[in-house]
Every structure is written in C-alpha cells, then in structure tokens.
Amino acid sequence: MNGKRKMTTPLLSLKNISRSFGSTRAVADVSLDVGQGEFFGLLGPSGCGKTTTLRMIAGLEKPDAGTIQFQNTDITNLPAERRGFGMVFQNYALFPHLNVFENVAFGLRARHAAKAAIGERVASALDLVQLPGYEKRAVDELSGGQQQRVAIARAIAIEPALLLFDEPLSNLDVSLREETRSELRELVTRLGLTAVYVTHDQEEAFALCDRISVMVGGRLMQTGEPRELYERPSDIAVARFLGRNNLIKAMRVSSSNTGDGEFKTLEGGHTLHLPVKHSDLSPLNQPVFLSIRPEHVQLDANGAHGATTTQTANSLRGTIREIVFAGATSTVRVDAAGLLLEALVLQPGGLTIDQECTVVLPQDRLTLLQNQRG
Amino acid sequence: MKKRSALLIVITLVVLVYGVVYPNLFVVATSLQRDGMWTLANYREVLSQAVVIEAILNSVGVSVLTVLLCAIVGVPLAFLFERFDFPGRRVFAALAALPLVLPPLVGTVAFIFLYGESGILAHSIQNLFGLETPPWSLQGWAALLFFHTYTMYPFFYVLTGAGLRRIDASLAEAARGLGASRIVVLRRVLLPQLTPSLIAAGLLTFMTSMASFSAPLLFGGNVRVLTLEIFTARQRGDAVMAVTETVVLALISLAALIFFQRYEGTRRFAAAAMKGAPRRRAAIASGKARVLATIFAILFAIVLVLPVATLVLVSFAREGSWTTQTLPPAYTVANYIRLFNEPLASEVFVNSLLMSAIAAVAALLWSFTVVTLVVRRGSGRLFDKGWRRLLSLLVLIPWALPGTVVAISVAEAYGRPGSLLGSFVLVGTFWILPVVYFLRFMPLVVRALQASMEQLDPALDEAAGSLGARAWQRFTRVTLPLVWPGAVAGTLLAFVIALGEYVASVLVFVPANRPISIAIASELRDFNLGAAAAYGVILIVIISVSMVAAGKLEKMR
Numbered sequence: 001m002n003g004k005r006k007m008t009t010p011l012l013s014l015k016n017i018s019r020s021f022g023s024t025r026a027v028a029d030v031s032l033d034v035g036q037g038e039f040f041g042l043l044g045p046s047g048c049g050k051t052t053t054l055r056m057i058a059g060l061e062k063p064d065a066g067t068i069q070f071q072n073t074d075i076t077n078l079p080a081e082r083r084g085f086g087m088v089f090q091n092y093a094l095f096p097h098l099n100v101f102e103n104v105a106f107g108l109r110a111r112h113a114a115k116a117a118i119g120e121r122v123a124s125a126l127d128l129v130q131l132p133g134y135e136k137r138a139v140d141e142l143s144g145g146q147q148q149r150v151a152i153a154r155a156i157a158i159e160p161a162l163l164l165f166d167e168p169l170s171n172l173d174v175s176l177r178e179e180t181r182s183e184l185r186e187l188v189t190r191l192g193l194t195a196v197y198v199t200h201d202q203e204e205a206f207a208l209c210d211r212i213s214v215m216v217g218g219r220l221m222q223t224g225e226p227r228e229l230y231e232r233p234s235d236i237a238v239a240r241f242l243g244r245n246n247l248i249k250a251m252r253v254s255s256s257n258t259g260d261g262e263f264k265t266l267e268g269g270h271t272l273h274l275p276v277k278h279s280d281l282s283p284l285n286q287p288v289f290l291s292i293r294p295e296h297v298q299l300d301a302n303g304a305h306g307a308t309t310t311q312t313a314n315s316l317r318g319t320i321r322e323i324v325f326a327g328a329t330s331t332v333r334v335d336a337a338g339l340l341l342e343a344l345v346l347q348p349g350g351l352t353i354d355q356e357c358t359v360v361l362p363q364d365r366l367t368l369l370q371n372q373r374g
Numbered sequence: 375m376k377k378r379s380a381l382l383i384v385i386t387l388v389v390l391v392y393g394v395v396y397p398n399l400f401v402v403a404t405s406l407q408r409d410g411m412w413t414l415a416n417y418r419e420v421l422s423q424a425v426v427i428e429a430i431l432n433s434v435g436v437s438v439l440t441v442l443l444c445a446i447v448g449v450p451l452a453f454l455f456e457r458f459d460f461p462g463r464r465v466f467a468a469l470a471a472l473p474l475v476l477p478p479l480v481g482t483v484a485f486i487f488l489y490g491e492s493g494i495l496a497h498s499i500q501n502l503f504g505l506e507t508p509p510w511s512l513q514g515w516a517a518l519l520f521f522h523t524y525t526m527y528p529f530f531y532v533l534t535g536a537g538l539r540r541i542d543a544s545l546a547e548a549a550r551g552l553g554a555s556r557i558v559v560l561r562r563v564l565l566p567q568l569t570p571s572l573i574a575a576g577l578l579t580f581m582t583s584m585a586s587f588s589a590p591l592l593f594g595g596n597v598r599v600l601t602l603e604i605f606t607a608r609q610r611g612d613a614v615m616a617v618t619e620t621v622v623l624a625l626i627s628l629a630a631l632i633f634f635q636r637y638e639g640t641r642r643f644a645a646a647a648m649k650g651a652p653r654r655r656a657a658i659a660s661g662k663a664r665v666l667a668t669i670f671a672i673l674f675a676i677v678l679v680l681p682v683a684t685l686v687l688v689s690f691a692r693e694g695s696w697t698t699q700t701l702p703p704a705y706t707v708a709n710y711i712r713l714f715n716e717p718l719a720s721e722v723f724v725n726s727l728l729m730s731a732i733a734a735v736a737a738l739l740w741s742f743t744v745v746t747l748v749v750r751r752g753s754g755r756l757f758d759k760g761w762r763r764l765l766s767l768l769v770l771i772p773w774a775l776p777g778t779v780v781a782i783s784v785a786e787a788y789g790r791p792g793s794l795l796g797s798f799v800l801v802g803t804f805w806i807l808p809v810v811y812f813l814r815f816m817p818l819v820v821r822a823l824q825a826s827m828e829q830l831d832p833a834l835d836e837a838a839g840s841l842g843a844r845a846w847q848r849f850t851r852v853t854l855p856l857v858w859p860g861a862v863a864g865t866l867l868a869f870v871i872a873l874g875e876y877v878a879s880v881l882v883f884v885p886a887n888r889p890i891s892i893a894i895a896s897e898l899r900d901f902n903l904g905a906a907a908a909y910g911v912i913l914i915v916i917i918s919v920s921m922v923a924a925g926k927l928e929k930m931r
Binding site for chain 1: 831833834836837838839840841842843844847848851852855856
C-alpha cells in the first residue's frame with residue numbers, strides 16, 4: 001500500500017460536481033482528489049451516485065455544475081473519446097461481433113495505430129491478463145471470468161492515463177471474485193496505473209483501494225484510508241454502511257480540560273467516558289451518536305470483573321439475549337438495562353441465553369460521530 | 375457533429391412533410407371544399423347515399439367479425455401448439471404463419487381455384503354426386519370472412535404464442551398451489567396476462583381487414599366495402615367522392631387505432647423482468663388425445679398449404695383445358711415459358727423488382743436517419759420526448775392507414791402542377807409507385823431498425839467512446855454491424871410486401887410501371903388462369919427466398 005504518499009498535486013480533481021436526472025439529484029456537490037499511482041475507491045450503497053460520478057470522470061455524463069481537472073487541465077467538457085481513460089464496465093460491454101483480438105485492438109485501431117504495433121500491444125495485453133492464445137475466440141464463447149479479463153485487456157491496451165472500473169467483479173461468483181481481485185490490484189500496481197474503482201462491496205474496496213470515498217444519497221460523506229473509515233467513521237451513514245456497528249444515542253453531560261468527555265446514554269442511562277477533541281464538541285445536553293464495532297465490545301460472563309473496574313472503564317451490566325453462530329465468530333446480543341449492544345465473540349462456549357454478564361466498551365474504541373446527519 | 379444533425383433533421387422533415395403531412399392534409403382540405411369554398415357539403419352528399427352508408431357498415435362489420443373469427447381460430451391453436459407437445463406439432467408450427475407472407479391478391483386467386491364455384495373442391499363434389507350446378511359459389515359474406523380468417527388468423531396465433539412464451543410458468547404453478555382449478559388459472563391468471571397480446575392482434579387484424587381490397591373485389595359479391603367504393607368512385611372519375619370516402623376510411627382506421635391502444639395501455643404487466651421458471655411444453659399423455667391432436671395438426675397443415683399447392687398445380691395447366699373436370703386435365707410449362715419470353719410479361723417482373731428495390735433501399739437509408747433522431751441516447755439527445763413521440767407518430771401514419779388512403783392522398787396531392795413539387799406532376803410517371811411503396815412500407819423498416827437499436831446495449835457505444843472512437847467510428851464499427859441484420863431483415867420484409875402490392879398499385883399505376891399484381895389481375899380477367907397462377911407461383915418463390923434470407927439474418931443478431 002502506498003497510501004501514505006504525500007499528495008502534492010492531484011492527478012484528477014473533481015470540484016463541486018453535481019448532476020441531476022429530472023428531479024432526482026444523483027450527485028450533489030462532490031469534490032475529491034486522486035493522486036498519481038493511487039488506487040482510489042468510490043464506495044456506497046446502490047443508487048448513491050458513485051457510478052454517475054465515475055461516468056462523469058469518464059466523460060459519459062456531463063456534470064450540471066462543477067469542474068473536473070486532469071493534470072491541471074479542465075476536462076469537464078472534453079468528450080469521452082478524447083480523454084484517453086480506459087474503462088471496465090459492469091457488464092464488460094465487449095463487442096459481440098468482434099473476436100477477442102479485435103475487441104482488444106479496438107482502441108488502438110480507433111487511434112490508427114500501425115498494424116505491427118497493434119499486434120504487439122494486443123498480445124502483451126492478453127499476456128498481462130493471462131489469456132494468451134485466445135485471440136481468435138468469439139467473446140460469447142468465453143466464461144464470465146475470461147470476458148472480464150478481455151474487458152481489462154481492452155482497457156489497458158490503450159495505455160490509459162487513468163483506469164476506471166464500474167463494479168467489474170459483481171458479475172463473478174464469490175471464489176473467482178476474490179482471485180480476480182488480487183490479480184487486478186497486482187496488475188494495476190505493476191503497470192503503475194492510477195485507478196478509480198466503483199463498488200458497493202466494502203470488503204472489495206478495503207482489499208483493493210489505497211483510499212476510499214464513501215458516498216450516500218449523492219453526497220460524499222467521508223474520504224480516507226480503509227482503516228480510518230472503518231474505525232473512525234465520521235457520521236452515522238458511513239458507520240451504518242461499513243459493516244455492523246453499535247450506534248449509541250447519548251448526551252454529553254460534561255467534559256474536562258484533559259479531553260475526557262462524559263456521556264449519558266439515552267437508553268439505559270449509563271455513563272460512558274471517551275476522549276474528545278475540543279473542536280468536535282457539540283453543545284451540552286444535545287443528543288449525539290457514539291459508535292463502537294461489535295468486535296471491540298468486550299464481554300465477560302463471570303461478572304466478577306465488575307468489582308474491580310471504575311466508572312471510567314465503561315463497564316456495563318447486562319443480560320445475554322441472543323447468540324447467533326456464524327462460523328468463525330458468533331454475534332452475542334446483550335441487553336444492558338435497555339441499551340442493546342452487539343458483541344463479536346470468537347468462542348461463545350461458556351455463554352448461555354439469559355446469563356448475566358459484564359460488557360466493556362473500551363474508551364479508545366468508542367467514536368463520537370462528527371457528522372450527525374443521516 | 376452539429377452540421378450532420380442538422381442535415382438529418384432536414385431530410386427527415388422534408389420526407390415527412392412531402393410524404394405524410396402534405397398529402398394527408400391536402401386530402402382532408404379537398405374533402406372540405408367545394409368550388410373554392412369551405413363546406414361540409416361533400417360529407418353531407420356522400421353520407422346521404424345509402425350505398426356509402428352500407429359500405430361503411432359492411433367494412434366495419436366484416437372487420438369486427440374477422441377479428442372474432444381469427445381470435446376463435448388463432449388463440450386455441452396457440453394454446454395447443456405452444457403448451458403441448460405431440461407428433462406433427464412442428465410441421466404445423468413451421469407453416470402457421472404462411473398466410474401472412476402470401477400477397478392478398480395471390481391468396482385470393484388461389485382461393486378461387488381451390489374453393490371457387492368452378493374450383494377443385496366444388497368440381498370434385500359436383501362430379502362425385504353428379505350435380506347439375508356447382509354446390510356453392512364463393513361469394514359474399516361467408517367467402518370474405520373465410521378468406522380473411524385464413525389470411526389473418528396468424529396475427530392471433532403468433533402474438534398469443536409469443537405472449538404465452540413470455541408468461542412465467544411459476545405463476546400458473548403458484549395459482550394451482552393456492553387451490554385454483556385449471557379453468558380458474560386460465561381465466562384469472564393466463565388470460566389477463568395475455569390481454570396485451572390479444573389487443574395487439576385484434577388491432578392488426580381489424581386494420582388489415584379494413585384495408586382489405588383484393589378479396590372484396592374478386593369475391594365480395596354484393597358486399598360492397600369502403601375500399602371498393604373508393605376504387606369505383608375513382609374509376610368513375612368522381613374524385614371528390616373518392617377523396618371524401620378516403621377521409622372517412624382513414625378516420626375509422628385511426629379511431630380503431632386509438633380505441634385499441636387505449637385498452638392496451640390499461641393492461642401492462644411488469645412481471646416479465648422477474649426471475650422465473652421457463653415453461654416447458656407438456657407432452658400429451660393420453661393416447662387418444664395424442665392421436666386426435668396429431669390428426670388435427672396434419673389436417674390444419676394441409677388446409678394451410680392447399681391454396682398454394684393449388685396455385686402451383688394450376689400454373690402448369692394448359693390454358694383453356696380446365697372446364698368441368700375436378701383437376702386440370704392437361705399440363706404444360708408453356709405458362710412459365712410465356713412469362714419469360716413475352717417482353718410485356720417479363721417487363722412486369724422487372725418493374726416490380728425495380729420499384730420494390732428502390733422503395734426498400736430508400737426505406738433502409740431513411741430509417742437510419744429517423745432512428746438516429748428518435749433513439750439517440752445520453753447527453754447528445756436532440757429532441758425532448760414530445761418531439762420524438764410526434765416524429766414516431768408521423769412515421770407510423772402511412773402504416774396505420776389503409777393502402778387505398780395512402781395511394782389516393784399521394785395521387786391527389788401530386789396530381790396536378792402547383793403542388794409542393796412546383797410544376798412537376800408525380801402522377802402518371804414511373805415514380806408514383808416507388809414513392810407510394812416507400813411511404814407504405816418504410817414504417818416496417820424503421821420499426822425493425824428501432825427495435826435493433828433499442829436492444830443494443832448502450833454500454834457498447836460508451837465503451838467504444840472510452841477507447842477513443844469518434845462518433846463516426848462508433849457508428850460504423852460498433853452500431854452498424856450490430857443493427858445491420860435487423861435492419862436488412864426489415865428491409866427484405868418491406869421488399870417482399872411491395873412485390874405483391876395491389877391495393878395501392880391498382881389506383882395509380884401507369885403502363886410504364888405495371889407491377890406483377892396488375893398483370894395477375896388482368897390475366898385473370900382474360901381467363902388466362904394458368905398465366906395468373908404462374909405469376910403467383912414465381913412471386914411466392916421470390917418471397918420465400920427473401921424470407922429465408924431474412925430469417926437467417928435475424929438469427930445473426
């Protein structure tokens with residue numbers, strides 16, 4: 001991963017992009033920067049505007065407002081065919097009347113490349129996607145995975161300045177998807193390409209991307225490295241979308257200069273402590289959301305634990321209501337005096353339903369959601 | 375880019391204004407004028423004549439009855455052949471649509487030879503029972519409805535079959551699972567879902583029957599219909615009467631179109647997009663039922679083929695030899711030799727082939743212009759929805775109107791100098807027929823191309839764009855190769871229908887462009903039965919070859 005690299009001037013830059021279809025606002029005021037060599041993800045639920053954003057980058061849609069810059073040049077009104085970006089479509093969009101060779105050669109012929117150069121570049125593109133010798137095949141004879149590779153070969157054959165992916169793996173079955181995913185990442189890195197990758201699958205985005213923008217309802221909610229998004233979601237929509245999350249409604253009752261915030265949960269009336277930055281503070285006695293991942297909730301069935309911990313340890317008494325077995329882990333739902341919490345447990349062996357237990361919400365794992373929208 | 379679009383718009387507008395808007399408005403205006411004054415006098419006069427009222431009632435009556443009869447024949451056949459499997463099913467299924475490609479005039483002639491009062495069937499019964507006179511005459515309502523049912527039942531058969539294939543089998547299974555009997559499933563589940571297909575079939579049948587001309591002319595007897603009235607009024611030289619009746623005919627057709635489409639809109643089912651189990655044909659288990667179904671299929675196949683077989687037989691009959699015998703007694707190839715040797719006869723083929731080809735190729739080129747304007751997607755859209763709908767409507771008008779109306783309107787609008795064409799008079803020249811053929815059949819080509827275009831995945835064009843292909847490259851290297859088979863298939867269909875065209879041709883042909891259909895009619899009038907049949911057979915051969923080619927092209931998609 002090269003996500004730590006300093007971005008001096010971005011390669012691609014979207015500035016306040018908006019696009020409406022009729023009365024629906026598909027994309028609203030989106031700004032983002034993609035650096036040279038970066039694998040950038042656009043992640044969000046279906047209908048969130050991520051594909052429309054990608055299509056505007058590709059030049060297939062025009063934004064109603066805002067500008068798109070590439071290498072510091074305004075390309076907002078440049079038609080797709082003059083952008084030189086390769087795109088891999090969700091359904092691959094292979095030309096059914098052309099064989100594999102002609103599909104991959106299409107972009108080169110459109111550029112009137114020399115015949116010898118075309119043969120060479122097609123061969124090397126097919127080598128890269130591990131389909132050498134498939135030149136003469138008709139595209140409808142290929143399996144889904146092979147069609148996908150042809151689509152990628154076709155996009156990289158033109159040596160694109162930017163590679164765009166629109167959910168390219170969503171038509172593949174699960175095992176093939178994971179295999180293709182790592183190959184894809186490896187290929188893009190090896191060729192030193194910059195990629196923008198649209199997906200609704202957070203696992204896929206986390207595995208592939210250096211940085212990710214999460215979009216919900218046409219808005220860009222948060223941009224960051226996968227880990228940062230997962231552990232420090234900035235708002236409810238992102239927290240909800242990225243995996244399971246305990247969202248706890250609470251009110252800040254006080255905070256000290258040392259950065260210790262004291263909150264009272266609306267359900268159960270528990271007192272929770274977590275470090276807060278001064279700048280993040282909302283007014284006292286206003287409801288806010290705290291979030292913690294189920295895997296960070298600690299569960300102690302013995303109950304003896306409770307005696308030694310102080311209030312600042314965020315330890316709550318509760319009753320186990322449900323245990324859901326899911327293979328490697330189990331989800332345990334605990335009722336702590338009306339506050340329902342989910343915990344992820346590796347070995348639920350000693351746990352039974354209706355058992356009393358102690359739940360600990362570690363301070364450093366609790367997040368105060370910055371943006372309370374959603 | 376901008377310039378090219380402007381050119382497309384200009385071409386489209388010119389064709390639509392000259393071909394559709396002006397002639398139709400001209401006819402309406404003429405019908406509303408007398409001695410240069412605007413008046414309803416023509417309508418008052420025309421509609422006060424008993425003959426005209428009778429013709430209107432006959433036209434509508436024949437059409438309504440035709441729709442009912444075709445539904446009674448076509449829908450059960452579709453159920454039988456689409457939902458069950460038994461020996462002989464394929465034989466019939468392959469022949470079912472045959473009457474659709476038979477030119478109406480050729481079909482009419484074949485019917486006369488087969489079912490007419492001196493036809494094979496009547497003769498055989500007469501000879502069998504030693505009757506003095508033929509047992510029946512092929513005249514009037516019964517004859518008309520019999521012929522119409524034979525030629526138009528495929529609308530119901532084909533569309534109901536397609537509708538049944540679309541219906542998700544799991545729906546019927548679910549209904550059965552909920553306790554519904556077979557009858558209830560049919561009435562409450564299947565028929566409601568078939569409604570759009572049935573309405574479409576009813577519309578096509580009604581319109582075709584309203585426009586029917588050959589059958590009423592040759593064996594309508596005393597059943598005078600509107601198309602025939604218009605034709606005789608024009609033959610008499612009563613142009614005003616012909617024009618006024620034309621407008622009446624056009625209005626009835628358009629009213630039917632609106633009536634049927636109203637209903638169509640109320641019954642739309644979105645179920646087609648859901649995942650479901652494809653329906654398999656059930657083999658008929660009961661032995662007796664199997665035998666019955668098989669016999670029925672074979673009988674029906676014979677009924678379908680018999681007129682064509684008769685035509686082939688008669689085409690080899692020695693002229694004048696066939697009088698009262700069951701079958702023609704003497705056979706020869708002289709009829710065919712005559713057609714190819716006699717310059718006047720072979721000229722007819724050249725005329726028809728040339729004019730149909732001109733019309734079809736023009737329709738193909740023009741369809742690309744129109745469809746580009748109508749279908750274009752994405753940001754490069756030229757018109758808003760309303761304009762595109764108006765454009766589609768104008769294109770379809772000549773197809774919705776009976777051939778008689780199209781021919782009369784063009785003939786009237788361009789019948790004397792001072793029209794939109796300036797001093798040029800189209801009527802009386804060779805070009806009148808290619809123009810009429812083009813107008814009548816271009817909607818078929820536009821429809822075919824439009825369907826191909828709409829099936830085209832828009833991502834293909836976008837993919838080509840993202841790979842650097844300019845608009846022209848995208849059109850020639852991606853769009854054109856993919857829509858070409860559909861467009862050519864549509865063009866071939868237009869071509870073969872134009873080859874056998876009679877209704878419009880008989881109104882405006884001149885010696886310089888005498889088409890095959892006119893030759894058939896005149897051979898028949900001179901009692902050269904063999905020659906008339908031979909023309910028909912050659913026409914059928916050309917049509918069959920073209921249809922097979924079109925089918926091959928369709929499969930290429």
